[in-house]
Each structure stands twice: as C-alpha cells, then as structure tokens.
Amino acid sequence: MNSKIVTFSTVLILCAAIFLCGCTTTPQSDSGNQTPAGTTAPVETTAAAAGQIITVYHAGSLAAPFEELEKQYETAHPGVDVRLVPGGSTKLVKDITDLGKSADVFASADYTLIPTLMMPTSADWYVTFAKNQIVLCYTNQSKYAGEVNADTWYTILEKPDVQWACSDPNLDPCGYRSLMAIQLAEQHYGNDTIFDRVVSEHSNITVTEENGTYTLLATSPEPKDTFQIRPKSVELVQMLQNGGIDYAWEYRSVAEQNGLNFVELPEAIDLSSVTYADDYAKVTIETAGGLMTAKPIVYGATVPKNAENPEGGIAFVQMLVGSEGQAVMNAQGQPPIVPAGGFGTVPAELKALTASP
Template sequence: MKLKYVVPLFLLVVVTAGCIGSERAGGSGKEVTLVVFHAGSLSVPFQELEKEFSDYAERELGVKVTFQDEASGSVKAVRKVTDLGKKADIVAVADYTLIPQLMVPNYTDFYVLFATNEKVISFTDESKYSDEINSDNWYEILARPDVTFGFSDPNQDPSGYRSVMVMKLADIYYGKPVFEELVEKNTNIRANGTSIYAPKEIQVVGSKVVIRPKETDLVGLVESGSLDYFFIYKSVAEQHNLSYITLPDEINLKDFSKADYYSQVEITLGSTGKTIKAKPIVYGVTVTKDAPNRELAMEFLKFLLGNEGKKVFKENHQDFLNPPVAFGNVPEEIKDLVKVKG
C-alpha cells in the first residue's frame, strides 16, 4: 500500500474510534463536567450524592463525571443564570418559588419540589447564656446587650429572608415587639405592619448583628466563638453537630398545616423587587434549558429524585418529599419519580 493511502486510512480509524467513544458517553465525550449552582444548605448532601453518582456514571454509563459546584444563597444562584448569563446544568434552591418567579419561562420550563426543612437557632456551649436559652425565651436572650447573633443576607439567601420573617412571625405569636428589638434596632430592614422591606444594600448598626451572604458562612463564626447564635436550617445544624433550639411550629416554617398562618408575613427584596410571602420551607431543583450537558444532567436529576437521593438526605437529617412534586413541562425521564402538577 502506498503511503498516501495509509495516512487517510489511519485518520479514518482515529475519527471512527472517537465517534464510538462519544456515543458511549451519551454524545458528550468520556469525561464530562456538570455545573451545579446550589443553596449553601445543600452542600453536604450534594457532595455525598455527587460522589455516588460519579461512581454510578462510570460503572453504568461509561462516563467519567466531575462536578463543578457553586454554593451560594439561592437568590444569588438563580441570578448567576438570569442576570450574569452563566451556564449551569443544575440549579437547586432552598425556596422553590425562586424558579417560577425568576427562571420560568426563559431559563427553564419545569421544576421539582423535593425536600423540606425548618428554621432553628444554633449555638455552642461557649455561646453566652447557652444554658438558659430555650424555645420560649430565645428572643429575650438574643436581645441582651452582650449577646451577638447572625443571619444570612435576605437579598441573596432564602435562609436570610426566612430568618427575618421568623422574627416578624414571633411578633404575632408572642404578642411582643421581637422584630423591632432584634431587626430594626440593628439593621436598616424595616416593617410596615406585617410587610417587611429589605433594602438592596443591607446595613448593620453596631456590632450585635452579623450578616453574611449565605447561612453556612456563619457556621465557622459560631464554632470559633466569635458569634453567639445564628438562625439556620435544622439539617445544617445537625450536619455540623451544633447545638440548637427548635422554635414553635407557628414560626419555624416547617408545618404545612400552618401555611395560612405563615402567610400573614411577607418580605419585599430590594435585590429583585419581588415580594415573597412566608410559607413552609420547600426546596426546588431544575435542569436549565441551555444546560451544557443536559442528557447527563437529567441522569443526575433522576439519581437525586430516586432512592439514592432519599437515602443521602435522610442520612443528612433533611426530610425528602414523598413523592417529589413537579410543575411545568416535566421531562419524560422523571415522570415516574414525581407527582406532576400544573
């Protein structure tokens, strides 16, 4: 065979082999990176689930998967896609309503409600008055002059605006000016009746209150003793072995039977201009319309919504909806794992 025929034949073999490799990996190559924007409170369960999925994908799909995770407040996670034009395969948020409010229809056409949580107040043995605080006197302890406490930024993180709404619900439940004492005296967040306004730029007065972009940013401050208390999700407190007190069902945003009671309070965010009513805590997830690796992202979503996801979330002290509930143009791939509504 002459040399001029050998080279094209060699190239044909290489190209053909490459195509076969791509087909085995679902058309995206043997090595794929999935980009996931998620709530900070999902960091621990998602890391564990992603490891299990990577093992599964390599074993069953012939694809080597790595994850590029970006944990942030959920509002910020969504705005990375809608405002900054960043590409993500999966977006998972601590307040599912952010997806229909900000992402549908331009950035996604479906979403799934999959997990719940509740608000608690967390601390360590080193926190001032940790031997006194309980579910009845917490607001009095937090108001003491030598006590510091924190919550995340309402403009970036549902944990932040939920913490603020918890303190306004406490006004109603206890019949005392909890919100004024804890929030208005220490920040520029204001309330008119039961309607709260959080300016785009949150300002803190004095050193009593600490606000960070996402709730998990406060964990280290409490663990190190620089902060006495913070409002956090129960699952995160459990994952970090922190002490915590539970709050009455009328204010902890856990009880679905108290949805009407919660809805007395609402907050308008300066960052988005959107008004959000207090409601039971429900997490949401979607695959974006222009997901760089949509087929594999759907495989991961199936993994999350199936038995593997339920097991990982249970191990990490977070309740999973049974079944998860899906809205919109629900993909066929997940219809047998969810209850379709809307």
C-alpha cells in the first residue's frame, strides 16, 4: 500500500516538472504566437532603448517643413523617433532656460533669441538657416476683401466693423514683428497716425519716439474691441478660416501653406530685406523677454546644452542645413540660407555645411 502511494506521488511530480519545462521553453511573443521549441525568442529593440529619440522644439511657423523633415529623417534612420514640439519661440526658450525642459534641437523663428537668451549658459553655438516675411492674411469672406491691398490695408484695419489679430508679442516673434511692421508703415506711407489708430486705440500697447527711434511698449497688451491676440501665430489660421476674424498677421510661408489670401507688403515694412536693415532698426519693442530691435527675419537653430541626445540633435541639424533641408524649406515658402550661417563653437559635423561671418 505504501509503495503504491510513493509511486503515484512520483508520477505526479514528474508530470509537473514536464509541464513546467514546457512552459519555460515555449515563450510567447507580444502577438501571442509561440516561438518554436529549440529557438531563441527575438529581442525587441525600441527607439527609447537604443537612445534614438530626438526631441525638437521649434517655432510654430516651422510646423509644415519640420513634419516633412521628420518623415525624411526617420526614413533615412530606421528606429529613430523624432518628436516635434511646436510653440512660440520666446516661450520655448523660456521652457528650456527657465524650466529646465530638455530639447535635442531648438529652432527659432528669430535667431537672435539664441545668442541673447541662451548663450553662453544654455547653448554655445547656432546656425541661421532660412528667411521669411510678414504679410497680412485674409479670406474671400473677410470684410472689404475686394478693397484691401498694399496701399489700403491700414485704413481697413481701422474700420470699426473689422476684426483683426496677431500673436502674442511676449510669446511669439511673429507677434512683435507684426507690431513692428505696423510702426514701420508710418515712415513708409508718411502717416504718423497709423500705429495709434490701428493698435494703441484698441489696446494697452503704446509707442514713444526719441532721436528717430520708435519704441513700442507691449509687456501688457490688453487688446480690446476690434483687436485680438492669441499665443501663437498658427492659431490665427483657424480663426481666419472659421470667420472669427477678418485679418491676421502671419509669415508668408504660413499663408502659402494654408492657402490664405495675403497682402504682400513693401520691403520697407515686411522685414524681409537686408537692404532695409538700417531702417528696420529704427523700431524696437519692449516685451516680457526684453528689448527687441526690428531686423530682417532669419531663423536659427542650436542643440541646447541640456540635450539628452546631442548627437541625434546635431544629425537632425545636419539634415536641416543640408541639401534635403534646403529643398524642404524652399518648397514650403521659407527660402533657405545657403550656406547656413555658423556662429559660436559650431560642431565639427556642421562646419562643412556652414559659413562663419
């Protein structure tokens, strides 16, 4: 009797052992399919595990070209995950420098934010890679759409039944550039009431003049009546398309990318030409980020010192300033600077693609 009990127990133990061995030699993949006995289950590789995430903070006006660059980069570098974080350039700088947020690339709509707000503490080099211009956008449904042009636009913005907007000058370069363009219009058209009638009468933004230099005070805009402000210039596109406003200040590239009508302003106003650099410089603006001087619109990029993947950041900038990036920027209405300008301690990988002043 006892021998039978022992024999039966032995059989149960052997069966359990066989069952357990079978479980450990036939692991399942995530899809539920079993790996054949005698083979090794494949090891999954993720972008995070390989350290191949590239976080790109960029101006909202760079959204379209950078989405294209993201696709091209990920196609050329399988396993790499490019993560785009759009926003107002001034805000993004503060996120990096004041809040300590990590970015592998920072691309600004105003290159001067890098040397003035980031160097030398948060960055030690940058490249200049593209240009743009300020335009006044509208749709076929905008009030007085059939009358607006390069000579009449400011008289239309003065009208009490016209709603217009720009982005926040304290968060977005397009915002302070829009206000600069309106002030520059006074000199071009010989009318020193334009800024007051269009802007100051509908906000807390004021202007003072000293020795031929005009300073706009916009730290607390407080728009009202016919004038609206939004954090980012790209937010104004939907407002225009939905009929929430009649006119909006944008970069030409954004207007073209979204199929908007726009008034092409004289070069003396639109901040596009180095020929007028001295005239532009007669207008400055005081914002929460400091005093900004009007200058030709030039985009800049760097790899911040707090980058978690600086090698990946440099590789992305290589594509940006190389032939692939130049073609993308040109197709999106943002003429590339060829070769890109290089300033500060430019990485060796970029020196052949840049020119120092």
